[in-house]
Each structure stands twice: as C-alpha cells, then as structure tokens.
Amino acid sequence: MNGDKLEHYVDQAPFQPGQDDVLTPEQERYFRASQWKLMWWRFKRHKVALWSGVLLLLIYLTVPFAEVIAPYTANARDNAHLYAPPQGVHLFHEGRFVGPFTYPMIAEPDLANFRWEYRIDRTAPQPLRFFCAGEPYLFWGLVEARFRLVCAPEGGTLFLFGTDRLGRDLFSGIVYGARISLTVGLIGVAISLTLGIVLGGMAGYFGGLVDAAIQRVIEILRSLPELPMWMALSAALPVTWSPVLIYIGITVILGLLDWPGLARAVRSKLLSLREEDYATAAVLMGARPRRVIARHLLPGFTSHLIASATLSIPTMILGETALSFLNLGLKRPAVSWGVLLNEAQNLTVVTVYPWLMAPMIPVIIVVLAFNFLGDGLRDAADPYA
Structure with a gap:
C-alpha cells in the first residue's frame, strides 16, 4: 500500500456517499483510522516540525549522560587558561591525516591591555582521546566514575567554546x-x-x-x-x-x-x-x-x-x-x-x-x-x- 497516497486522504475527503460503491484499501484504512493515527499522518506532512521533534529528542537524550559527554566537569577550573578562546579540532597536520587533534595554546600576558593573549603552537599536534578515563565525577551524584566519551590530549586542553574568567570550559558547562x-x-x-x-x-x-x-x-x-x-x-x-x-x-x-x-x-x-x-x-x-x-x-x-x-x-x-x-x-x-x-x-x-x-x-x-x-x-x- 502506498503510504504517501494514504496520507493524501488525511487532508482531502476521499469518499462521498453515493459517489462510490466500494471503498479502496486506502480509503478504508483512512475511515478506520483512530484520532491519533490521523494526527500522526498530518504531523508527518509538516517536515519542519518533524525534524524539530527529532532534534529535540536527540538533545534530550544527552541530558542523562552529561557527565560522559562533557570533557570536563561543570565547575572544573584551569588557572593557566583564563578567558581562553575557542580551540579548534583539526584532522590534517601539514597535509598529513592525523585524526582529531588540537594545537597547544600558549598564554602570554598583554601588559598594555592587562589581559592574557593566546598563541597557537602549530608545530605539535595533540591527538584527542576517545572512550577514555578522564577527571573523576559522580554519575547523577551517586556513582563515582571516570569514563568519558572524549578527553583532552595528554598534557593538552580541549576548549571547544573557550573558557570563562575562572578557566571553566564553556562547552562542558x-x-x-x-x-x-x-x-x-x-x-x-x-x-x-x-x-x-x-x-x-x-x-x-x-x-x-x-x-x-x-x-x-x-x-x-x-x-x-x-x-x-x-x-x-x-x-x-x-x-x-x-x-x-x-x-x-x-x-x-x-x-x-x-x-x-x-x-x-x-x-x-x-x-x-x-x-x-x-x-x-x-x-x-x-x-x-x-x-x-x-x-x-x-x-x-x-x-x-x-x-x-x-x-x-x-x-x-x-x-x-x-x-x-x-x-x-x-x-x-x-x-x-x-x-x-x-x-x-x-x-x-x-x-x-x-x-x-x-x-x-x-x-x-x-x-x-x-x-x-x-x-x-x-x-x-x-x-x-
């Protein structure tokens, strides 16, 4: 049965008494459908709403696993990287595929403007770690664990959205x-x-x-x-x-x-x-x-x-x-x-x-x-x- 043809009957009257003697399978299924099924057929025709629902479902699925997804805990501080800018993730270094990695950020004081300036060292790529043991945390405040989906490189940092005035990672927050x-x-x-x-x-x-x-x-x-x-x-x-x-x-x-x-x-x-x-x-x-x-x-x-x-x-x-x-x-x-x-x-x-x-x-x-x-x-x- 053609699903698209069936959904067409949701918005148009497919059968008028006296016009047809026998219902087609699509018409019969339409008239037998429950209120919720008719609502679902109409909703599927609204593509923007459908994809918005899928997006919200994916976002809500991350809520129970925030500790696993975030590379740092929400209030973890890095005093060496205050107001650090967003750090990019790269795949190629000097034309050679390395895999996901970051470049080290070197902090230098700007005495004229009284702030830190960060210089990117592009000579030493630092590969990211996946499915790794990171900073310890309490999963849902109950069970102590260390497993994370992604971790910062050994001796490096991973600040996808930068840090705040106390060096806290904004992406993790x-x-x-x-x-x-x-x-x-x-x-x-x-x-x-x-x-x-x-x-x-x-x-x-x-x-x-x-x-x-x-x-x-x-x-x-x-x-x-x-x-x-x-x-x-x-x-x-x-x-x-x-x-x-x-x-x-x-x-x-x-x-x-x-x-x-x-x-x-x-x-x-x-x-x-x-x-x-x-x-x-x-x-x-x-x-x-x-x-x-x-x-x-x-x-x-x-x-x-x-x-x-x-x-x-x-x-x-x-x-x-x-x-x-x-x-x-x-x-x-x-x-x-x-x-x-x-x-x-x-x-x-x-x-x-x-x-x-x-x-x-x-x-x-x-x-x-x-x-x-x-x-x-x-x-x-x-x-x-």
Missing part, C-alpha cells in the same frame, strides 16, 4: 546546563497542565459561581506582567536554600504563573463538549462529574492539550534563563544556560571575549525547535484542518 534548563520546562509544564486541566475543567463543566470565581483569578493573574512577577517571586526565595531547593522553587513559580492560559482553553472546550449527547448519556447513567470530565470530555481534545503544552515549554526555558541571567535564579555551583550567560552581562567583556555568549546558541535552537514542533502538533490536532 553547556552540556551540564542542559540538564537544568531543559527539565525546568518539562516539570513546569507538568504543574501548569495539572492546574489548567483541574481548574479549567471545573470552570467549564460546573459553570455558575465556580466558573465566575476561577475566571476572576485567571483575569487577575493574566493582568500581571510575567517577568516582574517572576523576578519578585524568585527574589523572595531564601538565599540560604540549596541549589536543589532553588531549582524546585523556580520550577514551581514558572508552573504556577503559566496555568491560566491553558485553563481558559480547557474551559472553552468543556463548555461546548458538555452539551454533547454522549456527555448527557454518561450523566444520566449515573457517572460522577470527575468521571465525565476525565473519561468522556478530556480525551476529546487531549491532542490539543499536548500541542498547547509543547508551546509552553520554551516560555519556561526562557523564564529560567532570564532569571538566572539577572542573578535572581540559580547560582553556582548549579549550572544552567542562564547561569552561564550571567558571565556575559558586562558589555566590555562581551566585546573582548565574545565566546562567553555561546550559551545563547542552544537556547535559540531549543526554543525555535519547540515552537516549530508546537505549530506542527497544533495543525495536526486541529479537527477542522
């Missing part, structure tokens, strides 16, 4: 920072989704006083500017809290401030769906409101909820990045993309050491990928497409 920056969005959306479904479902199903009370709360929260609210609540977190508690606090703050939009979408859907015959039949059969909402109404627009949640994740990632950048969120020794960007607050530093802005690259890529993925899911979940 970005890999470690993905663990916090990416999971903040997922956990925050889980909180927001739960509150949005519960409160929006109550408002849409019961109506009356319950609906009016929840709507007034939503209007109050949506009238407050998001960034100042994030800043105020984050600044209120005790400075004595550990990085783990600060991480949990920021995640809860982002989730609590993001649910009103989702709750309003759930309310509007339930207001129309509760009048359907199947919902009335469930009530007449004695089903409780919780069962009617959870088993009969919510499944009707679950795909819409997934698309809405996907579009909310980049907002939370940007929220955590902004708070940490402004020094109101996470701080060292915790590492996130916002914490790394905190080093780039000084304009003079940025102009002299532009590689300190490297953490912006994964932020831009992830946010754009989530937006493309959310657009694709929203179009695929639209029953009127």
Whole structure:
C-alpha cells in the first residue's frame, strides 16, 4: 500500500456517499483510522516540525549522560587558561591525516591591555582521546566514575567554546546546563497542565459561581506582567536554600504563573463538549462529574492539550534563563544556560571575549525547535484542518 497516497486522504475527503460503491484499501484504512493515527499522518506532512521533534529528542537524550559527554566537569577550573578562546579540532597536520587533534595554546600576558593573549603552537599536534578515563565525577551524584566519551590530549586542553574568567570550559558547562534548563520546562509544564486541566475543567463543566470565581483569578493573574512577577517571586526565595531547593522553587513559580492560559482553553472546550449527547448519556447513567470530565470530555481534545503544552515549554526555558541571567535564579555551583550567560552581562567583556555568549546558541535552537514542533502538533490536532 502506498503510504504517501494514504496520507493524501488525511487532508482531502476521499469518499462521498453515493459517489462510490466500494471503498479502496486506502480509503478504508483512512475511515478506520483512530484520532491519533490521523494526527500522526498530518504531523508527518509538516517536515519542519518533524525534524524539530527529532532534534529535540536527540538533545534530550544527552541530558542523562552529561557527565560522559562533557570533557570536563561543570565547575572544573584551569588557572593557566583564563578567558581562553575557542580551540579548534583539526584532522590534517601539514597535509598529513592525523585524526582529531588540537594545537597547544600558549598564554602570554598583554601588559598594555592587562589581559592574557593566546598563541597557537602549530608545530605539535595533540591527538584527542576517545572512550577514555578522564577527571573523576559522580554519575547523577551517586556513582563515582571516570569514563568519558572524549578527553583532552595528554598534557593538552580541549576548549571547544573557550573558557570563562575562572578557566571553566564553556562547552562542558553547556552540556551540564542542559540538564537544568531543559527539565525546568518539562516539570513546569507538568504543574501548569495539572492546574489548567483541574481548574479549567471545573470552570467549564460546573459553570455558575465556580466558573465566575476561577475566571476572576485567571483575569487577575493574566493582568500581571510575567517577568516582574517572576523576578519578585524568585527574589523572595531564601538565599540560604540549596541549589536543589532553588531549582524546585523556580520550577514551581514558572508552573504556577503559566496555568491560566491553558485553563481558559480547557474551559472553552468543556463548555461546548458538555452539551454533547454522549456527555448527557454518561450523566444520566449515573457517572460522577470527575468521571465525565476525565473519561468522556478530556480525551476529546487531549491532542490539543499536548500541542498547547509543547508551546509552553520554551516560555519556561526562557523564564529560567532570564532569571538566572539577572542573578535572581540559580547560582553556582548549579549550572544552567542562564547561569552561564550571567558571565556575559558586562558589555566590555562581551566585546573582548565574545565566546562567553555561546550559551545563547542552544537556547535559540531549543526554543525555535519547540515552537516549530508546537505549530506542527497544533495543525495536526486541529479537527477542522
């Protein structure tokens, strides 16, 4: 069966009663397909969204293995390479294939400008080490290990994105920072989704006083500017809290401030769906409101909820990045993309050491990928497409 021909029926009406007496195999499969299968066929036609989903999957797969992928630990310092520029990886030396290697960087003081200047020694290539034993670390903070995917050459360095003012490798920081920056969005959306479904479902199903009370709360929260609210609540977190508690606090703050939009979408859907015959039949059969909402109404627009949640994740990632950048969120020794960007607050530093802005690259890529993925899911979940 031709899959492309079958997917063509997703967006066009393949059969009109009275026109055909017998359904073709493609038409029969289309009419027998479930809601999720139809959504998948539509989503596959959105190539940008599909590849964005693949990219995000690959990025999230690196999160559990940050210690193995990064050549250094997140807070490891190299006092001999402060503000070192990005170090290139080469394959050929003087026309001869050597394999992946780096050239040594020699630091020389610039007394006129009071900074270090680095000279590349191109006479001594230093091969990289793969599947090697590097600096010891605690895998997920539990098991001590030394195995790494790639290590710096013996007696050499591997600074793919350069180092900061304390000689900490930016590439390793970005890999470690993905663990916090990416999971903040997922956990925050889980909180927001739960509150949005519960409160929006109550408002849409019961109506009356319950609906009016929840709507007034939503209007109050949506009238407050998001960034100042994030800043105020984050600044209120005790400075004595550990990085783990600060991480949990920021995640809860982002989730609590993001649910009103989702709750309003759930309310509007339930207001129309509760009048359907199947919902009335469930009530007449004695089903409780919780069962009617959870088993009969919510499944009707679950795909819409997934698309809405996907579009909310980049907002939370940007929220955590902004708070940490402004020094109101996470701080060292915790590492996130916002914490790394905190080093780039000084304009003079940025102009002299532009590689300190490297953490912006994964932020831009992830946010754009989530937006493309959310657009694709929203179009695929639209029953009127």
